[in-house]
Amino acid sequence: MESVNSSKPRYECLLFDLDDTLYPFSSGLSEACTNNIIEFMVEKLRIDEDGVVELNDILYKKHGTTMAGLKAIGYEFDNDEYHSYVHGRLPYENLKPDPILRNLLLSLPFRKLVFSNGDDTHVTKALKRLDIEDCFERIISFETLNPKIHDSCVSDSLICCKPAEIAFEKAFDIAQLNPYTTLFFDDSIRNIQTGKSAGLHTVLVGKSEKVYGSDYALESIHNMKEAFPELWSESNNKNKKPESIGYATQISIETSVQA
Structure with missing residues (x-):
């Protein structure tokens, strides 16, 4: 014992x-982050807006992060640019x-x-x-x-x-x-x-x-x-x-x- x-x-x-x-979660940062990711996919990667929400969900669930999923299926982009776009505009003032x-x-x-x-x-x-x-x-x-x-x-x-x-x-x-x-x-x-x-x-x-x-x-x-x-x-x-x-x-x- x-x-x-x-x-x-x-x-x-x-x-x-x-x-x-x-x-x-109530801070709103996660929701803002998701919106920024979807916007990055549409604006920077030219992914069809009609299916982007579903694709984001699939990639996140399969690969842990949407970023990892996008890289895994062949999209090329700068990691720092992605993070700046997705995190750089978060409402940190909520924290x-x-x-x-x-x-x-x-x-x-x-x-x-x-x-x-x-x-x-x-x-x-x-x-x-x-x-x-x-x-x-x-x-x-x-x-x-x-x-x-x-x-x-x-x-x-x-x-x-x-x-x-x-x-x-x-x-x-x-x-x-x-x-x-x-x-x-x-x-x-x-x-x-x-x-x-x-x-x-x-x-x-x-x-x-x-x-x-x-x-x-x-x-x-x-x-x-x-x-x-x-x-x-x-x-x-x-x-x-x-x-x-x-x-x-x-x-x-x-x-x-x-x-």
């Missing part, structure tokens, strides 16, 4: 998706500083990383708007998983991104993290399911009920302490910080937690 006072913590790292995870989330993150001495399919500029801008950019050890982004390689033998048409297993494997290797001691937060069921198969402990964010592949379900990232009080118990046992941050009365408990 595992000792309650075991010196080895169950979790050593917290791995977070960004979009619709560290901020809510506000989140002191509750900031206190939650800073009160935990575990390793904390962001793992996103978004590009560096998008991820950094969103984190800054939320005022949590300094809460993470590092960001694993599109550029991290897809470094620019000037080699004629390497195809630029193959994009590495979640939910592909190789994306998770690369992230583990780059960050030198052990999936079996890592808690993974994401709003995507597919990402959660791949993460679970890769050994991660999984938390589906934005949903009230668990699905296949998820160990926990949180309607809001603000409910972390409600769902995982052991994280704070472990952090207190580490004695890495002389003072504790009081925020219990600030945390919204209007959403449900399922474990």
